[in-house]
Amino acid sequence: MTDTLTCANLSKSYGGVVAVRDVGFTIAPGEAYGLLGPNGAGKTTTISMLVGLLKPDTGTVVVGGADLSADPMAAKAKIGYVPQEIALYPDLTGRENLRFFCRLFGLPRKAVRARVEEVLDLVGLADRADAKLDTYSGGMKRRINIGAALLHRPELLILDEPTVGVDPQSRKSILDGLERLVADGMALLYTSHYMEEVERVCDRIAIVDHGSIVAEGTRHELVALVGGADRIELTLDGDVDTALAKLRGLGGVTEAVRTAAGSVRLIAEGGRYLLPSVISTVDGIAAVTAVEVVEPDLEATFLHLTGNTLRD
Numbered sequence: 001m002t003d004t005l006t007c008a009n010l011s012k013s014y015g016g017v018v019a020v021r022d023v024g025f026t027i028a029p030g031e032a033y034g035l036l037g038p039n040g041a042g043k044t045t046t047i048s049m050l051v052g053l054l055k056p057d058t059g060t061v062v063v064g065g066a067d068l069s070a071d072p073m074a075a076k077a078k079i080g081y082v083p084q085e086i087a088l089y090p091d092l093t094g095r096e097n098l099r100f101f102c103r104l105f106g107l108p109r110k111a112v113r114a115r116v117e118e119v120l121d122l123v124g125l126a127d128r129a130d131a132k133l134d135t136y137s138g139g140m141k142r143r144i145n146i147g148a149a150l151l152h153r154p155e156l157l158i159l160d161e162p163t164v165g166v167d168p169q170s171r172k173s174i175l176d177g178l179e180r181l182v183a184d185g186m187a188l189l190y191t192s193h194y195m196e197e198v199e200r201v202c203d204r205i206a207i208v209d210h211g212s213i214v215a216e217g218t219r220h221e222l223v224a225l226v227g228g229a230d231r232i233e234l235t236l237d238g239d240v241d242t243a244l245a246k247l248r249g250l251g252g253v254t255e256a257v258r259t260a261a262g263s264v265r266l267i268a269e270g271g272r273y274l275l276p277s278v279i280s281t282v283d284g285i286a287a288v289t290a291v292e293v294v295e296p297d298l299e300a301t302f303l304h305l306t307g308n309t310l311r312d
Protein backbone atom coordinates (compact mmCIF):
# COMPACT_ATOMS: atom_id res chain seq x y z
CA MET A 1 0.00 0.00 0.00
CA THR A 2 1.33 3.48 -0.90
CA ASP A 3 2.19 5.60 2.12
CA THR A 4 0.14 8.76 2.47
CA LEU A 5 3.30 10.75 3.16
CA THR A 6 6.95 9.96 2.67
CA CYS A 7 9.56 12.60 3.34
CA ALA A 8 13.30 12.02 3.40
CA ASN A 9 16.50 13.96 4.12
CA LEU A 10 14.68 17.27 4.62
CA SER A 11 16.99 20.09 5.66
CA LYS A 12 16.55 23.86 5.86
CA SER A 13 18.82 26.63 7.08
CA TYR A 14 18.00 30.29 7.60
CA GLY A 15 21.24 32.17 6.98
CA GLY A 16 23.76 30.14 8.91
CA VAL A 17 21.18 28.71 11.33
CA VAL A 18 20.05 25.14 10.74
CA ALA A 19 16.29 24.97 11.47
CA VAL A 20 15.72 21.40 10.16
CA ARG A 21 18.40 18.76 9.74
CA ASP A 22 17.94 15.53 7.77
CA VAL A 23 14.34 14.89 8.79
CA GLY A 24 12.47 11.94 7.29
CA PHE A 25 9.43 9.85 8.18
CA THR A 26 6.43 8.13 6.65
CA ILE A 27 2.72 8.24 7.45
CA ALA A 28 0.54 5.29 6.45
CA PRO A 29 -3.07 5.75 5.30
CA GLY A 30 -5.27 6.41 8.31
CA GLU A 31 -2.31 6.81 10.65
CA ALA A 32 -2.00 9.69 13.13
CA TYR A 33 1.63 10.80 13.33
CA GLY A 34 2.92 13.36 15.81
CA LEU A 35 5.87 15.72 15.86
CA LEU A 36 6.54 16.47 19.51
CA GLY A 37 9.09 19.11 20.41
CA PRO A 38 9.55 22.41 22.20
CA ASN A 39 9.08 25.81 20.58
CA GLY A 40 11.81 26.41 18.02
CA ALA A 41 12.47 22.68 17.45
CA GLY A 42 11.73 23.06 13.74
CA LYS A 43 8.15 21.75 13.55
CA THR A 44 6.72 24.70 11.60
CA THR A 45 9.68 24.73 9.21
CA THR A 46 9.23 20.99 8.56
CA ILE A 47 5.50 21.39 7.92
CA SER A 48 6.10 24.39 5.64
CA MET A 49 8.32 22.19 3.47
CA LEU A 50 5.75 19.36 3.45
CA VAL A 51 2.94 21.62 2.26
CA GLY A 52 5.06 23.36 -0.38
CA LEU A 53 5.27 26.78 1.28
CA LEU A 54 9.01 26.55 1.79
CA LYS A 55 11.58 25.04 -0.57
CA PRO A 56 13.85 22.59 1.25
CA ASP A 57 17.63 22.92 0.89
CA THR A 58 17.71 19.14 0.51
CA GLY A 59 15.22 16.31 0.60
CA THR A 60 12.08 14.93 -0.98
CA VAL A 61 8.37 14.94 -0.19
CA VAL A 62 5.91 12.47 -1.73
CA VAL A 63 2.20 12.71 -0.89
CA GLY A 64 -0.02 9.77 -1.87
CA GLY A 65 2.45 8.82 -4.61
CA ALA A 66 2.78 12.38 -5.99
CA ASP A 67 6.21 14.03 -5.74
CA LEU A 68 5.80 17.55 -4.35
CA SER A 69 8.55 19.12 -6.47
CA ALA A 70 7.69 17.26 -9.71
CA ASP A 71 3.90 17.49 -9.44
CA PRO A 72 3.03 20.11 -6.81
CA MET A 73 -0.64 20.43 -7.83
CA ALA A 74 -1.33 16.71 -7.39
CA ALA A 75 0.61 16.50 -4.13
CA LYS A 76 -0.98 19.62 -2.58
CA ALA A 77 -4.50 18.49 -3.53
CA LYS A 78 -4.07 15.52 -1.18
CA ILE A 79 -3.17 17.73 1.80
CA GLY A 80 -5.35 19.78 4.13
CA TYR A 81 -3.21 22.27 6.03
CA VAL A 82 -4.20 24.06 9.23
CA PRO A 83 -1.60 26.76 9.92
CA GLN A 84 -0.90 28.34 13.30
CA GLU A 85 -2.04 31.73 12.08
CA ILE A 86 -5.75 31.89 11.42
CA ALA A 87 -6.58 33.30 7.98
CA LEU A 88 -10.34 33.96 8.00
CA TYR A 89 -12.67 36.85 7.18
CA PRO A 90 -14.02 38.47 10.39
CA ASP A 91 -16.99 40.13 8.67
CA LEU A 92 -18.25 36.92 7.10
CA THR A 93 -20.16 34.21 8.96
CA GLY A 94 -18.68 30.76 9.57
CA ARG A 95 -20.70 29.33 6.70
CA GLU A 96 -19.70 32.17 4.35
CA ASN A 97 -16.04 31.69 5.22
CA LEU A 98 -16.25 28.01 4.32
CA ARG A 99 -18.07 28.80 1.06
CA PHE A 100 -15.31 31.24 0.21
CA PHE A 101 -12.69 28.53 0.73
CA CYS A 102 -14.69 26.13 -1.47
CA ARG A 103 -14.40 28.64 -4.32
CA LEU A 104 -10.69 29.10 -3.57
CA PHE A 105 -10.16 25.33 -3.82
CA GLY A 106 -12.24 25.21 -7.01
CA LEU A 107 -14.88 22.83 -5.65
CA PRO A 108 -17.69 22.28 -8.18
CA ARG A 109 -20.43 24.86 -7.51
CA LYS A 110 -23.09 22.18 -7.08
CA ALA A 111 -21.10 20.38 -4.41
CA VAL A 112 -20.46 23.46 -2.25
CA ARG A 113 -23.69 23.68 -0.27
CA ALA A 114 -23.75 20.05 0.89
CA ARG A 115 -20.01 19.92 1.61
CA VAL A 116 -20.10 23.11 3.71
CA GLU A 117 -22.94 21.67 5.82
CA GLU A 118 -21.06 18.37 6.24
CA VAL A 119 -17.93 20.18 7.38
CA LEU A 120 -19.86 22.45 9.77
CA ASP A 121 -21.20 19.26 11.38
CA LEU A 122 -17.75 17.69 11.45
CA VAL A 123 -16.27 20.63 13.38
CA GLY A 124 -19.37 20.98 15.59
CA LEU A 125 -20.29 24.51 14.51
CA ALA A 126 -23.55 23.99 12.63
CA ASP A 127 -25.49 25.91 15.30
CA ARG A 128 -23.17 28.95 15.10
CA ALA A 129 -22.74 28.90 11.32
CA ASP A 130 -24.65 32.15 10.75
CA ALA A 131 -22.74 34.22 13.30
CA LYS A 132 -19.96 36.48 12.09
CA LEU A 133 -16.42 35.24 12.69
CA ASP A 134 -15.53 38.19 14.91
CA THR A 135 -18.09 36.91 17.45
CA TYR A 136 -16.35 33.49 17.61
CA SER A 137 -13.96 32.46 20.39
CA GLY A 138 -10.36 31.62 19.47
CA GLY A 139 -11.23 27.93 19.65
CA MET A 140 -14.23 28.28 17.35
CA LYS A 141 -12.14 30.16 14.79
CA ARG A 142 -9.61 27.36 14.96
CA ARG A 143 -12.37 24.83 14.30
CA ILE A 144 -13.50 26.78 11.23
CA ASN A 145 -9.88 26.78 10.09
CA ILE A 146 -9.77 23.01 10.46
CA GLY A 147 -13.05 22.83 8.55
CA ALA A 148 -11.58 24.91 5.72
CA ALA A 149 -8.71 22.43 5.44
CA LEU A 150 -11.17 19.51 5.18
CA LEU A 151 -13.44 20.89 2.44
CA HIS A 152 -11.59 19.27 -0.49
CA ARG A 153 -11.47 15.84 1.25
CA PRO A 154 -7.70 15.59 1.71
CA GLU A 155 -5.99 12.26 2.41
CA LEU A 156 -3.70 13.89 4.96
CA LEU A 157 -4.57 16.63 7.44
CA ILE A 158 -1.57 18.59 8.73
CA LEU A 159 -2.06 20.68 11.86
CA ASP A 160 0.47 23.08 13.36
CA GLU A 161 -0.13 23.35 17.12
CA PRO A 162 -3.92 23.55 16.70
CA THR A 163 -4.74 24.05 20.38
CA VAL A 164 -2.41 26.95 21.18
CA GLY A 165 -4.45 29.86 22.56
CA VAL A 166 -7.64 27.81 22.65
CA ASP A 167 -10.07 27.53 25.59
CA PRO A 168 -10.34 24.09 27.29
CA GLN A 169 -13.81 23.34 25.89
CA SER A 170 -12.74 24.00 22.30
CA ARG A 171 -9.52 22.10 22.91
CA LYS A 172 -11.53 19.05 23.88
CA SER A 173 -13.83 19.49 20.91
CA ILE A 174 -10.85 19.80 18.53
CA LEU A 175 -9.18 16.66 19.90
CA ASP A 176 -12.44 14.68 19.86
CA GLY A 177 -13.05 15.79 16.27
CA LEU A 178 -9.55 14.77 15.18
CA GLU A 179 -9.97 11.35 16.76
CA ARG A 180 -13.21 10.88 14.82
CA LEU A 181 -11.50 11.85 11.56
CA VAL A 182 -8.72 9.33 12.18
CA ALA A 183 -11.28 6.66 13.07
CA ASP A 184 -12.90 7.39 9.70
CA GLY A 185 -9.59 6.78 7.89
CA MET A 186 -7.93 10.21 7.61
CA ALA A 187 -4.15 10.35 7.98
CA LEU A 188 -2.95 13.05 10.35
CA LEU A 189 0.25 14.92 10.97
CA TYR A 190 -0.07 16.63 14.33
CA THR A 191 2.52 18.92 15.84
CA SER A 192 2.53 20.11 19.41
CA HIS A 193 4.67 20.78 22.42
CA TYR A 194 1.85 19.36 24.57
CA MET A 195 2.81 15.81 25.44
CA GLU A 196 -0.70 14.82 26.56
CA GLU A 197 -2.23 15.79 23.21
CA VAL A 198 0.32 13.95 21.12
CA GLU A 199 -0.01 10.89 23.36
CA ARG A 200 -3.77 10.96 23.04
CA VAL A 201 -4.12 11.58 19.31
CA CYS A 202 -1.09 9.96 17.67
CA ASP A 203 -0.32 6.32 16.80
CA ARG A 204 3.36 7.08 16.22
CA ILE A 205 5.42 9.99 17.45
CA ALA A 206 8.69 11.62 16.42
CA ILE A 207 10.48 13.53 19.14
CA VAL A 208 12.15 16.58 17.59
CA ASP A 209 14.79 18.79 19.11
CA HIS A 210 17.06 21.37 17.51
CA GLY A 211 15.81 20.51 14.03
CA SER A 212 16.36 16.75 14.18
CA ILE A 213 14.26 13.70 14.99
CA VAL A 214 15.93 12.22 18.06
CA ALA A 215 13.59 9.23 18.43
CA GLU A 216 10.53 7.78 16.75
CA GLY A 217 8.00 5.14 17.72
CA THR A 218 4.73 4.41 19.48
CA ARG A 219 4.25 5.95 22.92
CA HIS A 220 5.03 2.55 24.40
CA GLU A 221 8.29 2.22 22.43
CA LEU A 222 9.42 5.74 23.28
CA VAL A 223 8.66 5.44 26.97
CA ALA A 224 10.55 2.12 27.06
CA LEU A 225 13.71 4.07 26.11
CA VAL A 226 13.90 5.47 29.66
CA GLY A 227 13.56 2.06 31.28
CA GLY A 228 11.67 1.98 34.56
CA ALA A 229 12.62 5.44 35.75
CA ASP A 230 10.01 7.55 37.54
CA ARG A 231 9.76 11.34 37.36
CA ILE A 232 9.60 13.18 40.66
CA GLU A 233 8.37 16.76 40.82
CA LEU A 234 9.44 18.49 44.02
CA THR A 235 8.38 21.90 45.21
CA LEU A 236 11.08 23.21 47.51
CA ASP A 237 11.17 26.15 49.87
CA GLY A 238 14.73 27.25 50.67
CA ASP A 239 18.08 27.09 48.87
CA VAL A 240 16.87 25.30 45.76
CA ASP A 241 20.18 25.42 43.84
CA THR A 242 22.13 23.77 46.64
CA ALA A 243 19.36 21.21 47.09
CA LEU A 244 19.46 20.47 43.35
CA ALA A 245 23.24 19.96 43.43
CA LYS A 246 22.89 17.52 46.32
CA LEU A 247 20.03 15.65 44.64
CA ARG A 248 22.14 15.19 41.50
CA GLY A 249 24.52 13.11 43.62
CA LEU A 250 21.81 10.89 45.10
CA GLY A 251 22.11 7.22 44.06
CA GLY A 252 19.49 6.25 41.45
CA VAL A 253 18.93 9.82 40.22
CA THR A 254 19.84 10.01 36.52
CA GLU A 255 18.56 13.51 35.75
CA ALA A 256 17.87 16.54 37.93
CA VAL A 257 16.76 19.90 36.55
CA ARG A 258 15.06 23.04 37.75
CA THR A 259 11.80 23.83 35.97
CA ALA A 260 10.57 27.28 35.02
CA ALA A 261 7.91 27.02 37.70
CA GLY A 262 10.71 26.86 40.31
CA SER A 263 10.24 23.22 41.16
CA VAL A 264 12.84 20.49 40.81
CA ARG A 265 12.36 17.54 38.47
CA LEU A 266 14.20 14.29 39.08
CA ILE A 267 14.34 11.16 36.97
CA ALA A 268 15.21 8.15 39.08
CA GLU A 269 15.08 4.41 38.72
CA GLY A 270 12.35 3.20 41.10
CA GLY A 271 11.92 6.85 42.14
CA ARG A 272 8.82 6.20 44.23
CA TYR A 273 10.94 4.20 46.71
CA LEU A 274 13.55 6.97 46.93
CA LEU A 275 11.31 9.61 48.49
CA PRO A 276 12.62 9.22 52.07
CA SER A 277 16.22 9.64 50.81
CA VAL A 278 15.21 12.63 48.66
CA ILE A 279 13.70 14.36 51.66
CA SER A 280 16.63 13.61 53.94
CA THR A 281 19.12 14.75 51.25
CA VAL A 282 17.65 18.26 51.22
CA ASP A 283 17.06 18.36 54.98
CA GLY A 284 18.31 21.66 56.41
CA ILE A 285 18.71 23.13 52.89
CA ALA A 286 15.12 23.33 51.72
CA ALA A 287 11.73 22.15 52.90
CA VAL A 288 9.76 19.86 50.58
CA THR A 289 6.34 21.54 50.34
CA ALA A 290 4.88 19.33 47.59
CA VAL A 291 5.86 16.13 45.85
CA GLU A 292 4.48 14.26 42.87
CA VAL A 293 5.73 10.96 41.47
CA VAL A 294 4.88 10.26 37.83
CA GLU A 295 5.50 6.94 36.10
CA PRO A 296 7.55 7.06 32.87
CA ASP A 297 5.99 9.25 30.18
CA LEU A 298 7.05 11.10 27.03
CA GLU A 299 8.25 14.03 29.12
CA ALA A 300 10.73 11.66 30.79
CA THR A 301 11.77 10.30 27.39
CA PHE A 302 12.35 13.82 26.10
CA LEU A 303 14.41 14.72 29.14
CA HIS A 304 16.38 11.49 28.83
CA LEU A 305 17.15 12.05 25.15
CA THR A 306 17.82 15.79 25.12
CA GLY A 307 18.65 16.80 28.67
CA ASN A 308 15.88 19.43 28.45
CA THR A 309 12.24 19.62 29.42
CA LEU A 310 9.57 20.04 26.77
CA ARG A 311 7.88 23.15 28.02
CA ASP A 312 10.21 24.99 30.38
Ligand SMILES: Nc1ncnc2c1ncn2[C@@H]1O[C@H](COP(=O)(O)OP(=O)(O)OP(=O)(O)O)[C@@H](O)[C@H]1O
Residues within 6 Å of the ligand: 014, 017, 018, 019, 037, 038, 039, 040, 041, 042, 043, 044, 045, 046, 161
Ligand atom coordinates in the same frame (compact mmCIF):
# COMPACT_ATOMS: atom_id res chain seq x y z
N1 LIG B 1 12.08 32.93 8.69
C1 LIG B 1 13.04 32.60 9.57
N2 LIG B 1 14.24 33.23 9.55
C2 LIG B 1 15.21 32.88 10.41
N3 LIG B 1 15.10 31.90 11.35
C3 LIG B 1 13.94 31.23 11.40
C4 LIG B 1 12.83 31.54 10.53
N4 LIG B 1 11.81 30.70 10.82
C5 LIG B 1 12.23 29.91 11.84
N5 LIG B 1 13.50 30.22 12.19
C6 LIG B 1 14.32 29.54 13.22
O1 LIG B 1 14.34 28.17 12.91
C7 LIG B 1 14.19 27.36 14.07
C8 LIG B 1 12.99 26.46 13.96
O2 LIG B 1 11.79 27.24 13.97
P1 LIG B 1 10.34 26.64 13.79
O3 LIG B 1 9.36 27.78 13.76
O4 LIG B 1 10.33 25.71 12.64
O5 LIG B 1 10.15 25.82 15.13
P2 LIG B 1 8.83 25.24 15.80
O6 LIG B 1 9.22 23.94 16.40
O7 LIG B 1 7.71 25.24 14.84
O8 LIG B 1 8.53 26.25 16.94
P3 LIG B 1 7.27 27.20 17.11
O9 LIG B 1 6.23 26.33 17.67
O10 LIG B 1 7.79 28.23 18.09
O11 LIG B 1 6.96 27.76 15.76
C9 LIG B 1 14.12 28.34 15.24
O12 LIG B 1 15.43 28.48 15.77
C10 LIG B 1 13.67 29.63 14.60
O13 LIG B 1 14.15 30.74 15.32
